[in-house]
Amino acid sequence: xxxxxxxxxxxxxxxxxxxxxxxxxxxxxxxxxxxxxxxxxxxxxxxxxxxxxxxxxxxxxxxxxxxxxxxxxxxxxxxxxxxxxxxxxxxxxxxxxxxxxxxxxxxxxxxxxxxxxxxxxxxxxxxxxxxxxxxxxxxxxxxxxxxxxxxxxxxxxxxxxxxxxxxxxxxxxxxxxxxxxxxxxxxxxxxxxxxxxxxxxxxxxxxxxxxxxxxxxxxxxxxxxxxxxxxxxxxxxxxxxxxxxxxxxxxxxxxxxxxxxxxxxxxxxxxxxxxxxxxxxxxxxxxxxxxxxxxxxxxxxxxxxxxxxxxxxxxxxxxxxxxxxxxxxxxxxxxxxxxxxxxxxxxxxxxxxxxxxxxxxxxxxxxxxxxxxxxxxxxxxxxxxxxxxxxxxxxxxxxxxxxxxxxxxxxxx
Amino acid sequence: xxxxxxxxxxxxxxxxxxxxxxxxxxxxxxxxxxxxxxxxxxxxxxxxxxxxxxxxxxxxxxxxxxxxxxxxxxxxxxxxxxxxxxxxxxxxxxxxxxxxxxxxxxxxxxxxxxxxxxxxxxxxxxxxxxxxxxxxxxxxxxxxxxxxxxxxxxxxxxxxxxxxxxxxxxxxxxxxxxxxxxxxxxxxxxxxxxxxxxxx
Numbered sequence: 224x225x226x227x228x229x230x231x232x233x234x235x236x237x238x239x240x241x242x243x244x245x246x247x248x249x250x251x252x253x254x255x256x257x258x259x260x261x262x263x264x265x266x267x268x269x270x271x272x273x274x275x276x277x278x279x280x281x282x283x284x285x286x287x288x289x290x291x292x293x294x295x296x297x298x299x300x301x302x303x304x305x306x307x308x309x310x311x312x313x314x315x316x317x318x319x320x321x322x323x324x325x326x327x328x329x330x331x332x333x334x335x336x337x338x339x340x341x342x343x344x345x346x347x348x349x350x351x352x353x354x355x356x357x358x359x360x361x362x363x364x365x366x367x368x369x370x371x372x373x374x375x376x377x378x379x380x381x382x383x384x385x386x387x388x389x390x391x392x393x394x395x396x397x398x399x400x401x402x403x404x405x406x407x408x409x410x411x412x413x414x415x416x417x418x419x420x421x422x423x424x425x426x427x428x429x430x431x432x433x434x435x436x437x438x439x440x441x442x443x444x445x446x447x448x449x450x451x452x453x454x455x456x457x458x459x460x461x462x463x464x465x466x467x468x469x470x471x472x473x474x475x476x477x478x479x480x481x482x483x484x485x486x487x488x489x490x491x492x493x494x495x496x497x498x499x500x501x502x503x504x505x506x507x508x509x510x511x512x513x514x515x516x517x518x519x520x521x522x523x524x525x526x527x528x529x530x531x532x533x534x535x536x537x538x539x540x541x542x543x544x545x546x547x548x549x550x551x552x553x554x555x556x557x558x559x560x561x562x563x564x565x566x567x568x569x570x571x572x573x574x575x576x577x578x579x580x581x582x583x584x585x586x587x588x589x590x591x592x593x594x595x596x597x598x599x600x601x602x603x604x605x606x607x608x609x610x611x612x613x614x615x616x617x618x619x620x621x622x623x624x625x626x627x628x629x630x631x632x633x634x635x636x
Numbered sequence: 637x638x639x640x641x642x643x644x645x646x647x648x649x650x651x652x653x654x655x656x657x658x659x660x661x662x663x664x665x666x667x668x669x670x671x672x673x674x675x676x677x678x679x680x681x682x683x684x685x686x687x688x689x690x691x692x693x694x695x696x697x698x699x700x701x702x703x704x705x706x707x708x709x710x711x712x713x714x715x716x717x718x719x720x721x722x723x724x725x726x727x728x729x730x731x732x733x734x735x736x737x738x739x740x741x742x743x744x745x746x747x748x749x750x751x752x753x754x755x756x757x758x759x760x761x762x763x764x765x766x767x768x769x770x771x772x773x774x775x776x777x778x779x780x781x782x783x784x785x786x787x788x789x790x791x792x793x794x795x796x797x798x799x800x801x802x803x804x805x806x807x808x809x810x811x812x813x814x815x816x817x818x819x820x821x822x823x824x825x826x827x828x829x830x831x832x833x834x835x836x
Contacts, residue, residue: 263671393645400653403676405662413675513727521670597655604648611642633674 236543239277240550243284247551248558250285251292254300254420254589258286259518266522275526276540283506283544284551286519287338290498291555292562294330294491298323299566300582301428308423309475309620310494313487315427321437323570327563328446329488330495331556333456336448337496338552340457341503342545348461348504349511349532359465359512366466367634373473374627376480377620386615393608394422394621395628401601402629408595415626417590417598419472421605422622424586426613428579429606436575439567448492455481456493460500464516465508471501473630476623503548510541661719666693666700669729672722679731680717680739683710684761690730693718696758701725704733711828712810713742713763743828746806749782749789756813756820764811766822767834770799780807780822791822797831804834 250258262282269278297307298314310330317326352359362369374391381387401414456478463474478497479490505517510532515521523529532538537545570578590598605625612622661676669677679700681693691702691710702718703725710716720733742763749768752759771781771788778797781788791807799805808829809822824830 393642393649397645397649397652400649400656403661404652404656405659407662515670518671600648600652600655604645604652607641607645607648611645614641 235277236280236546237550239280240284240547241554243281243547244288244551244554244558246281247285247288247290247555248292248562251289252295252562254296254586257518258282258289259522261285262519262522266525276543279523279526279540280543280547282519282523284547286502286506286517287499287548287551288555288558290495290502291331291334291552291559293498294327294495294559295563295566296585297424298326298330298563299570300578300585301424307494307498308419308472309479309623310491311423311427312619313490317487317491318439318570319437321440321571323439324441324563324567325446326487326491327567328560329448329491331559331563332446333448333453333492333495334499334559335552335556336453337457337460337499338503338548340453340496341461341500344457344461345507345537346535348507352465352508353511354533362462363466367631369462370473370627370631370634373477373480374624374631377476377618377623377627380480381618381621383615383617387617387621390608390612390615390617390621391624391628393611394624397604397608398625398627398629399632404597404601406594406598406601408591408593408598412593412598414594414598414601417594417602418605418625420586420590421602421607422609422612422625423619425583425602425606426609428582429610430613436571436573436578438571441564441568448496449489452489452492453496456496457500460497460502461504464501464504465512465514466516471498472623472626474498474501476620476627479620499552506541506544506548510538665697666695667698669698669700669722669731673724673729674722676719676721676734677731678717678719680715682758682762683712683714683716683742686710686712690725691716694758700731701728702731702733702736704736707733707736710736710738711742711763712761713759714738715740715742715745743808749780749787752811753787753789753820756811759811760813760820762811763826763829764807764809764822766807766809766811768805768807770797770801770803770805772801773797780805789820789822791824791831793824793831799831799833806832806834808832 246261247258250261265278293307297311298318301311301315314326317323350356378384378387378391401418404414406412406414459474459478474497475494478493505520508514508516509520509529513529513531515524527540530538532541590602609622612619661678663678664672666679666681681695683691684694684699685692689703689705691704692699693702717737717739718731718733719735720731722729723732743765746765746767749766752764752766768780768782771779776794777790777792779788780791791809807822809824811822813820
């Protein structure tokens with residue numbers, strides 16, 4: 224009898240995790256749609272249903288799956304989200320070399336590998352962040368200085384430092400102006416989406432040199448990712464995931480700032496690992512420091528009673544949520560490759576000029592649906608800053624000043 | 637490089653800056669506070685509790701806290717509108733207030749005893765200004781009733797009231813619930829509390 228109940232419970236966990244993985248795949252593919260929107264929707268509809276733990280499994284699975292799948296719109300149509308903004312240019316460059324599917328495979332493998340590394344580092348993470356080391360407090364106290372260091376690295380690794388400072392300030396002031404604007408239109412959304420789509424997405428599409436999209440190579444058998452790329456991404460994700468107000472975009476910037484080699488493949492691998500690790504550690508932070516650092520974690524706290532992980536053993540229901548992570552990341556890995564292959568196969572049938580038009584139209588429609596006319600204006604101004612960055616031959620990561628400068632000033636003002 | 641791009645970007649930022657000056661932050665319900673961490677918001681509610689600079693307010697569906705330095709004029713039961721940034725305060729979220737308006741002082745909002753009885757959840761633990769009739773007087777307390785004697789509530793007051801039975805009065809007091817005997821009562825315990833003759 225007890226065995227049957229356990230089996231039923233296990234089947235339910237796997238089923239909800241699989242459903243979450245598919246939901247995350249949908250939110251990942253649609254630019255601008257975030258797992259948080261789905262979590263909020265679930266909270267509004269099913270909060271009284273009494274299936275809190277299963278909804279949490281669904282949300283966690285969706286949040287992990289989203290970080291696998293959101294590479295696809297970033298790569299093929301240049302529509303980024305916060306965590307994939309820096310990924311647009313290298314991934315889209317690979318599309319123009321006929322290696323779009325390879326970029327997808329690298330990303331999927333990097334995300335999967337980062338989940339494995341996250342699991343390996345989970346126990347050390349718990350002891351480093353909380354008692355006895357309390358690294359969380361050290362990071363929290365020094366966060367403004369860490370952010371200043373990231374900004375300095377991002378700026379001073381450019382050839383022309385003055386131009387980089389100019390772009391950083393332009394993007395930063397732009398970020399400060401828009402950060403509190405109320406842009407919610409059809410659904411509740413922030414001005415960050417149109418800003419990043421403009422800063423990173425539109426210029427990548429408008430300045431793509433080739434006029435013909437080459438046939439995409441669908442034979443990506445020998446995909447490998449470097450251990451240090453995955454390790455760097457996971458470390459950055461782990462540090463950033465525990466801090467308030469610091470998004471995965473900052474984790475990406477941190478991971479990239481510390482990387483000397485700048486091949487497209489390495490950037491795709493690092494950023495994909497960072498994104499997945501960030502969500503993994505956001506979940507861990509909920510149980511280790513009892514802080515919800517993302518919308519999905521906050522919604523989960525509404526569904527379940529979160530108890531602090533104080534000993535060695537992983538507490539209930541965190542153990543179930545980790546099962547959801549395993550199920551979701553396995554499904555998402557194959558889904559990403561499968562959907563990526565389908566898109567790569569069909570995308571070269573469209574002329575590149577047409578693809579650019581379709582891509583920009585999709586971005587504009589999404590920006591309008593989520594953020595209205597004000598969002599379109601933000602997108603326009605952000606695109607001008609992004610284009611200026613490209614024209615000045617300044618690295619695109621400098622545009623992350625849009626998030627870094629307001630965050631730094633928030634600590635000091 | 638085409639200089640028009642940075643120039644247009646600067647013009648665009650200036651334009652957005654003016655929009656940001658004139659646009660109000662999102663007015664939210666207190667239950668949605670968590671969605672706006674780090675953002676500027678506007679909230680409205682009735683003051684339920686005060687502890688130093690931290691004020692707890694309720695909008696009927698949920699409660700939330702605001703941090704307001706020097707907001708001494710705000711009292712229990714006042715209806716306020718606060719604008720500020722959502723941030724962490726220990727384990728919970730709080731609004732660090734930049735601007736607060738008192739929409740209605742609790743004293744100005746006189747409510748009848750039947751209204752208080754039927755909407756008790758909204759007022760428990762708060763200052764209230766209740767209109768009613770003196771029903772009976774005892775040492776240390778008196779009873780207030782409505783005009784048809786359908787509702788009655790005990791009002792604790794250490795002083796002797798200069799009013800007679802059936803006189804219409806306004807009682808400014810704290811509204812409490814005593815779970816031990818399942819009773820609501822009013823307590824006149826602050827300098828700004830008291831009993832006054834009802835004046836149309």
